[in-house]
Amino acid sequence: MISLDRASLRYGPILGLSPTSFELPEAGGITGLLGPNGAGKSSLIQLLSGLLPPSGGEVRVFGQAPFRNPAVLARLGLVPEGDRMPSGLRADRWLRMMGQLAGIPAAELPAAQARALTTVGMADRAHLPFASMSKGMRQRIRLAQALLHGPDLLILDEPFNGLDPEARLVLMALLRTLADGGVRVLVSSHILGEIAQLTDRILLLFRGRLLAEGSVPEIRQLLDRHPVELRLVGEPLALARWAVEQPELAVLRVEEEGVVISVRSPREILPRLQAAVAAGTIPVRSLDPLDLNLDAVFQYLTKDHA
Amino acid sequence: MPIYAPTLPPAPDLSLGQPPVLVLMRFDLARLWRQKIGRFFGFGFLALLLFKVARIYVGHLLQTNAALRPVKDFAQSILTQGASFQADLLSPASYLLWFLVALVGGGLVARDTLYRVRPLIYAHPVSPRDYLLAKLGFASGLPFLILLPFVLLPWLMSLLLAGLDGPVWVTAPLRLLPAMAISSILMGSLAVGASSLAATPRAGVSWVLGSVLGAGALAGLLRGMTGIAAVDALNPVLLAEAWPQLLVGVERPFVAWVPTVVGTALHMALWVTLAVRRTRPSEAIL
Numbered sequence: 169m170i171s172l173d174r175a176s177l178r179y180g181p182i183l184g185l186s187p188t189s190f191e192l193p194e195a196g197g198i199t200g201l202l203g204p205n206g207a208g209k210s211s212l213i214q215l216l217s218g219l220l221p222p223s224g225g226e227v228r229v230f231g232q233a234p235f236r237n238p239a240v241l242a243r244l245g246l247v248p249e250g251d252r253m254p255s256g257l258r259a260d261r262w263l264r265m266m267g268q269l270a271g272i273p274a275a276e277l278p279a280a281q282a283r284a285l286t287t288v289g290m291a292d293r294a295h296l297p298f299a300s301m302s303k304g305m306r307q308r309i310r311l312a313q314a315l316l317h318g319p320d321l322l323i324l325d326e327p328f329n330g331l332d333p334e335a336r337l338v339l340m341a342l343l344r345t346l347a348d349g350g351v352r353v354l355v356s357s358h359i360l361g362e363i364a365q366l367t368d369r370i371l372l373l374f375r376g377r378l379l380a381e382g383s384v385p386e387i388r389q390l391l392d393r394h395p396v397e398l399r400l401v402g403e404p405l406a407l408a409r410w411a412v413e414q415p416e417l418a419v420l421r422v423e424e425e426g427v428v429i430s431v432r433s434p435r436e437i438l439p440r441l442q443a444a445v446a447a448g449t450i451p452v453r454s455l456d457p458l459d460l461n462l463d464a465v466f467q468y469l470t471k472d473h474a
Numbered sequence: 475m476p477i478y479a480p481t482l483p484p485a486p487d488l489s490l491g492q493p494p495v496l497v498l499m500r501f502d503l504a505r506l507w508r509q510k511i512g513r514f515f516g517f518g519f520l521a522l523l524l525f526k527v528a529r530i531y532v533g534h535l536l537q538t539n540a541a542l543r544p545v546k547d548f549a550q551s552i553l554t555q556g557a558s559f560q561a562d563l564l565s566p567a568s569y570l571l572w573f574l575v576a577l578v579g580g581g582l583v584a585r586d587t588l589y590r591v592r593p594l595i596y597a598h599p600v601s602p603r604d605y606l607l608a609k610l611g612f613a614s615g616l617p618f619l620i621l622l623p624f625v626l627l628p629w630l631m632s633l634l635l636a637g638l639d640g641p642v643w644v645t646a647p648l649r650l651l652p653a654m655a656i657s658s659i660l661m662g663s664l665a666v667g668a669s670s671l672a673a674t675p676r677a678g679v680s681w682v683l684g685s686v687l688g689a690g691a692l693a694g695l696l697r698g699m700t701g702i703a704a705v706d707a708l709n710p711v712l713l714a715e716a717w718p719q720l721l722v723g724v725e726r727p728f729v730a731w732v733p734t735v736v737g738t739a740l741h742m743a744l745w746v747t748l749a750v751r752r753t754r755p756s757e758a759i760l
Contacts, residue, residue, distance in 0.1 A: 179756070217597045219755045238599035246597035252589050257505070265501045269598040271491030313594070 169194045169321060169352055170216060174225035177211045184211035187225055188378045190371060192354075196347045200363035201356035203373035209356040210249070212373065213325050216354070217246045229321065242271060245314030249325040251306045255299035259309045260285075263294065263316065270317040284312040288342060304335030311342070322346060323354045328362050340366050395419070396434040400441075401426040402451040410450045414440070426453075494600040498608035499615070506578055506616075515574045519620050522570065523627060526563065530628050530642065534635040557725070560646050561718040563624055564654065568714055571617050572661065576682040579613040579665025581675030583753060588674050596755050606666070606753055610746070614662025618654055625650045649721040657714040660738055664710055667745025670752035686710055704730065707737025 174187040185208040192199055201209050214220045215227045218234035218241050227233060234240040253262070260281065267277045285291040288308040298306060307327060314322055324343075328336050343366065347353045357363050363370060372380040380386075395418045400407050407427045411420050416437045419430035431437050434457075445452045506512040586592050595605060625647055632640030643649075668685045672678035693708035706712050712728045719727035720734060729737065751757075 214593075217593075219593055219596050236601055241597060241599045244597065246594060248590060248593050248597075250590055254585060254589055261501075261504075265497060266594070266598070268492055268497040269494050269595060269600050271599055273491055 169230060170354075171228045172215075172225065173228075175215060175222040175227045176224040177208075177215055177220060178223040183376050184208055185215070186377045188212070189225075190378060190381055192352065192369075194352075196350045196352055197369065198343060198347045198353045198355060198367040200367040200370045201354060201373065202358070202360060202363050202370050203356075204358050206375070207358070207373040208376040209358075209373055210325060211376070212371075213246075213323055213354075213356060216321075217241075217244060217323055238271075242317065243320045245317070245319035245322045247307075247310050247314045247322070247324040247327055249329065251303050251310070251330065253298035253306055253309075256297055258295060258297050259290070259301065260294040262298075263309065263313055266313045267316045272317055280316050280318075281312075284315040287315055287346075288312045289338075302335075303330050304332065304338070307331060307335070307339065308342075311339075315346075319351065321352045321354070325356050326358070327355060328357060328359070336362070395430040395432050396457060397428060397430050398434070399423075399426065399428050399454075399456040400450075400452050401454040401456075406450055407452070410444060494598070494604040495608045495611060498595075498600075498605065499612045502582065502608075502612045503616075511577055515570070515620075518570055523623055526624060526628050527631055530631050530640075531635070533641050534632075537636065557719075557722045559641060560643055560650065560722040561715075561724050563628055563642070563646070564621055564650065564657075564718045565715050568657070568711070571620060572686060572711060572714075574620070575613065575617055575661045575665045576679055576686065578616065579662065580669050580672070580677075580679035580682040582609050582613055582678070583666055583669040583749065584672040584678030584681075585675045587670075587672070592753065592757075593755075602750075602753055602755060606749055609666045609669075609749070609753075610659075610662050612662075613665045614658045616658075617661050618658035621654045621658070625654065643722075646722070650718055653717040653721045656717050656738060660710060660714055660741055663742045663745040663749070667748040670749045704733040707733035710741055713737050713741065 170190075170192040172188050172190055174189055175185070176183070176187045177185040188208075201212065203209050215222055216229055216234060218229075218237060221233075221235040227235075229240050230243055232240050234244070253259075263281050263284070264277060267281055268274075272280050281294075282291060285294050288311050290305065290308050290312060293301070293305065294309070294312075296305075298309075301309070311324075311327075314324075322343075327339060331339065340362075343353050343355065355363070355366060369383055370381070371378060397419075400411075404422050404424070404426055408420060408422050411417055411427060411429045414429075414431065414437055416431040416433050417429060418432055419428075421428040441450075441452075441455070444450045586595070592605070596602065629642045629644075629646050632642035633644065638644055664685060665682050668681035669678040672681045690709040690711055693706050693712070696705040696708070697703065706729045713734055716727050716729040716734045717738075720731055727734075
């Protein structure tokens with residue numbers, strides 16, 4: 169369905185995406201496009217959605233180059249980042265225009281619009297102006313826009329930004345429903361947790377480079393090779409005694425309230441820590457991972473690729 | 475909130491859709507029509523049109539009614555019926571028209587920039603050329619459509635009331651319609667080009683008004699400094715008014731033929747080039 173062969177994108181002197189190669193197969197499923205701001209996620213989405221031609225290499229979507237290619241664009245739905253919509257405009261009127269631009273005949277448009285709105289759960293609120301809609305409602309209308317013409321590939325750029333937890337869960341459920349129905353969904357995000365909840369496959373981008381590709385467990389295994397910092401709050405000496413006995417320990421720092429340990433293979437040490445706490449061997453009041461955020465992950469992976 | 479759809483909507487047949495240029499133009503027109511500004515200008519232009527028509531009717535009465543014969547000479551002095559009268563059919567409306575073009579056209583591209591609509595539009599089977607043609611078509615078509623009754627209604631009325639001897643020449647539409655078309659395209663290209671430079675609709679209005687008034691001020695300044703009349707061709711307002719005058723053959727048009735042609739071409743080229751550059755897909759980043 170999607171294949172990149174050393175595809176790159178430049179904005180003048182700035183490299184948005186380094187030569188990148190990967191393939192996504194046909195059929196449904198969700199692929200997460202993960203990376204911090206400036207990683208090249210939007211550049212990749214611009215290439216895939218036919219907004220820009222690659223500066224080098226080749227991009228193919230449905231076997232064809234997507235840039236200004238109506239045959240590809242007609243099978244693709246895009247939900248760009250952001251939720252700013254013309255405040256006075258009614259959602260149904262905006263959707264009608266987008267449906268017409270997608271090439272839906274006038275006779276079929278009302279039915280297509282009703283179906284898409286029902287899919288996103290907005291059938292009874294589409295007559296409202298954007299100004300009176302919540303962020304989550306606007307995001308669902310944007311998704312309805314992308315679904316109007318029944319795309320085979322749905323691309324969403326940072327769709328969870330600014331949504332409250334409930335709206336996130338609703339949107340995730342909706343994306344899973346679409347993927348189960350045979351739509352290939354590509355979701356970009358800079359939050360590992362969001363993507364991990366949602367998808368079975370991840371593309372990891374950093375500074376315009378594709379760092380890793382695979383399932384969430386595969387990427388976690390990749391990360392396990394690197395030390396992870398954990399802060400254990402409790403009796404410092406007892407915690408330090410327990411920590412030095414662990415073979416995965418790389419660094420130990422004793423603090424007033426507890427200890428900070430740096431461990432390799434956290435997936436192996438954490439069950440032992442849990443068992444020790446449950447048995448009352450060590451007095452732990454709290455456990456905080458200090459560097460399990462995405463930036464740390466990328467730093468580790470970047471060091472690997474350096 | 476519940477998810478209602480257990481299945482996906484079937485993909486509709488996309489081969490019978492409408493041309494995107496028409497879709498975008500119609501959307502902008504419908505949006506204008508629903509806004510208060512659209513109704514305000516509608517009434518404004520209607521009042522102007524009624525004044526024009528009434529003027530022709532008064533002229534007809536003066537010609538035909540014996541009771542009004544004493545005031546005929548005086549009336550004829552203020553109701554010139556030569557080439558100037560023909561060109562004047564459009565001119566009073568043009569000031570209001572520039573204002574309308576600035577207010578409406580200023581937001582045409584800038585609104586899409588602010589709300590990042592262009593990436594979404596270009597992700598559909600719509601090319602940048604379609605987008606630009608739609609915006610230019612709307613911004614040029616609107617003044618043309620507004621001016622149309624200002625030519626056709628007085629012409630028809632004059633023809634019905636006084637036949638071939640009426641105050642409006644029988645051939646007036648043949649001369650005025652092309653003039654209207656050129657002036658409208660000039661207005662439209664300036665509005666779209668200036669709007670494409672702005673990031674918000676309000677800034678777009680300021681860009682259009684600033685460009686129109688700024689070019690006029692510059693032309694006036696250069697004219698005062700150099701004494702060369704041709705530099706008036708920098709002023710888009712004068713250019714728009716010069717075209718009807720030139721095509722109906724007014725003795726002393728605001729701007730002469732060659733400067734008008736060159737000035738209009740330069741303005742159109744400049745503003746359309748700006749609009750093309752600013753609405754490229756690379757400018758419509760996600």
